[in-house]
Amino acid sequence: MQPVLRAILEPGFFSSSSVQVAAVIGAIVALASGGLGVFTVIRGQAFAGEALGDLGAAGGSSAYLIGIAPLWGFIGAAVAAAGVMELIGIQRERGRDLATGIVLGAGFGFAALFLYLGTTYHSTTGATITILFGSIFALSSSMIPLVLAFAVTALGIVVALYRPLLLSSVSPELAAARGIPVRLVGGLYLLAMALAVALSAVTIGAILSTALLVGPAATALRLTAKPGRAIITAGLLGLAAIWLGILLAYDSYYWPPQRHGWPVSFFVVTLILIAYLLAGRLPARGGNRGRQAPPPHTAGAGAAVPGGGG
Amino acid sequence: MSTEPRAAPVAGEILAVEGVTVRLGGREVLQNVGFTIRPGEFTGLIGSNGAGKTTLFRVILGLQAPSAGTVRVGGGTRSRRDPLIGYVPQKFLLDPDMPLRGRDLVGLGLDAHRLGLARPSRARRRLVDAMLDAVDARSFGDARVGQLSGGEQQRILIAHALISRPRLLLLDEPLANLDLRSGHEVVALLARIAREQQIAVLISAHEMNPLLPVMDRIVYLASGRAASGTSAEVVRSDVLTELYGHHVDVLRLHGRVIVVAGTGDDEQTAIEHTRPAAGVEIV
Numbered sequence: 001m002q003p004v005l006r007a008i009l010e011p012g013f014f015s016s017s018s019v020q021v022a023a024v025i026g027a028i029v030a031l032a033s034g035g036l037g038v039f040t041v042i043r044g045q046a047f048a049g050e051a052l053g054d055l056g057a058a059g060g061s062s063a064y065l066i067g068i069a070p071l072w073g074f075i076g077a078a079v080a081a082a083g084v085m086e087l088i089g090i091q092r093e094r095g096r097d098l099a100t101g102i103v104l105g106a107g108f109g110f111a112a113l114f115l116y117l118g119t120t121y122h123s124t125t126g127a128t129i130t131i132l133f134g135s136i137f138a139l140s141s142s143m144i145p146l147v148l149a150f151a152v153t154a155l156g157i158v159v160a161l162y163r164p165l166l167l168s169s170v171s172p173e174l175a176a177a178r179g180i181p182v183r184l185v186g187g188l189y190l191l192a193m194a195l196a197v198a199l200s201a202v203t204i205g206a207i208l209s210t211a212l213l214v215g216p217a218a219t220a221l222r223l224t225a226k227p228g229r230a231i232i233t234a235g236l237l238g239l240a241a242i243w244l245g246i247l248l249a250y251d252s253y254y255w256p257p258q259r260h261g262w263p264v265s266f267f268v269v270t271l272i273l274i275a276y277l278l279a280g281r282l283p284a285r286g287g288n289r290g291r292q293a294p295p296p297h298t299a300g301a302g303a304a305v306p307g308g309g310g
Numbered sequence: 311m312s313t314e315p316r317a318a319p320v321a322g323e324i325l326a327v328e329g330v331t332v333r334l335g336g337r338e339v340l341q342n343v344g345f346t347i348r349p350g351e352f353t354g355l356i357g358s359n360g361a362g363k364t365t366l367f368r369v370i371l372g373l374q375a376p377s378a379g380t381v382r383v384g385g386g387t388r389s390r391r392d393p394l395i396g397y398v399p400q401k402f403l404l405d406p407d408m409p410l411r412g413r414d415l416v417g418l419g420l421d422a423h424r425l426g427l428a429r430p431s432r433a434r435r436r437l438v439d440a441m442l443d444a445v446d447a448r449s450f451g452d453a454r455v456g457q458l459s460g461g462e463q464q465r466i467l468i469a470h471a472l473i474s475r476p477r478l479l480l481l482d483e484p485l486a487n488l489d490l491r492s493g494h495e496v497v498a499l500l501a502r503i504a505r506e507q508q509i510a511v512l513i514s515a516h517e518m519n520p521l522l523p524v525m526d527r528i529v530y531l532a533s534g535r536a537a538s539g540t541s542a543e544v545v546r547s548d549v550l551t552e553l554y555g556h557h558v559d560v561l562r563l564h565g566r567v568i569v570v571a572g573t574g575d576d577e578q579t580a581i582e583h584t585r586p587a588a589g590v591e592i593v
Contacts, residue, residue, distance in 0.1 A: 042408060103549070160425050167422040170410060170455075177397035178372050178423055221407050225454045228427075230409040
């Protein structure tokens, strides 16, 4: 037993303080991102999430340039990006791609500038990797309260708006007919998404933050037909990916090339991809109709419509 | 089920549309449209694409302010959120993997405007079950909405609209994407709901024939103007000729109606409200 355990857990895993901080912050971030991601997927806003992360990168890199904690830069820029996307018209079907595309391009432009200036000024290239691809082992335990506060805010928005948000996401028309302020609800959700993306950008990097937002959620959608359960499942899947990613990254320190650990973000994103592909192989669960069921719009699919298409 | 008291309708009307005009982008989409609907009445809002049916629905729902005229629901003026009205929109497309079961959508009809999470209770579940039964949707209530057939989705949407105990049910082109059999079943279901629960049903369609057997009244929309009454009063050559502003013939064949507009010259003759598939019904 001991050698097997030793093979999985390299010595010092649980006693390492950077692992502990990474595990705690990673858990908070994964639960928030995964949970929020279900609505991102339902609303078809994965691309918007990516744009928020990219503008977050501009914020993170500018924070690095002026010497404040990158988290503030990520949060500020992502929230500002959410505001700009709302103004351009993210909630209109045709405005959506346009709004995200413009913001995404601008985000990368600024990030390129700030990272260039930063590396020139501080004469180091580490920041580029940190901002774009994350540095979960370099996080300080002093960040935990702040990360927790932002995560609770993001999840709080979703919990408070759960029912109006769910109906607006399913059908803006149905929601509007019920008097739900669809645009306000969508705007608040965008704000919550900006917070979640900024948090996940700090841990696994700006470029990969969407993976944590959308991946576990998309996987959860395949596993359950209940909206509430999908949110919890997505949060837990994200948590599993982060923790397993941390473990593998820690172990990889002893993999070739020796004494150089592989990036956590690589493991997290790869695990998310594997989970998604595996979920697709499983027989669909929870209220699914199975593969034998006739396709929609042919009638005869249910007991109430016997006989089929007339 | 619901304990909320309902305001008694004034003079037996649940919906009164008076002199409604809507201008959008300089064009009069609706011109001086007026009609009334009483509880338990089944009314067809008939008109071709672009006649202004959806705009009229938006006005009734309070989503579009009329340029002139008033809409009164249940005797009072419109407020933004009106539990007196249940609505089934025209386009409803959900991805098959959307994590939403029929019963979830029906439950949202009860309390989607409320903040916070729904507390699961036996009463809530029983209410949703009763609603699924009322539209014969119990057997597929636990399946994902996005994987249901068009007719099944209609039933779920009707249950979603009915669960808040509205006095008026609006359905925008519910038959547009259904095959004939599913269409007949949805119409029969709606007629039963109107009769048994004394709910006024206003259903828009570009084809009136599927509705003829159950329609108490018809509101016929053409180029933004409306004529209303029983189908015998409205679907007549003289009434429709005036409405369209050019000569229109109304043909009756085996209980079906064809509205033919034009001069009689073959090339200019157009059959209104009959899709190519519906031609089969007539022959």
